[in-house]
Amino acid sequence: MLNLLSILFGIVSLVIVIPATIPLLGWANWFALPLIVIGIVIGQMSSSNGGRNFCLVVLLIAAIRLSIGGGII
Template identity: 35%
Template sequence: MGLISLLWGVVAMILMVIALIPLLGWGNWFLIPFAAVGAVIAAIGIALTREQNRGRAKAGLVLNGIVIIVGIVRLGLGGGIV
């Protein structure tokens, strides 16, 4: 679960960088739910693994959280209404 959430977070970050390009802000409407699913996978990974093996799941949770926050801020600034 940790590896899946980490890879999901990396893909979400790449898509976030693409959505930062002007006129592509509408991509955040799809990116926020995508990252939310990755955050749920990471939370499940944290809950189901031992303390020593939670590093990847925590990193995935952080990456997906950053993507969600940046996406919401970008839409709040009007970047998604084009």
């Protein structure tokens, strides 16, 4: 159940992160980061690690986009 909840947090975060890759929308990643961290923590408590790994991939995408834009753009 916790794994499913973690995947749900990851999907919601991914819906926010994908449009944030467009120039001048990078600030939206800052709204997705807390959701991603919550998904990682919930996935860590699960017996399965699929949800946690999915959230880590979404976190990697958001972090790369934030680093390219300098944290804001």
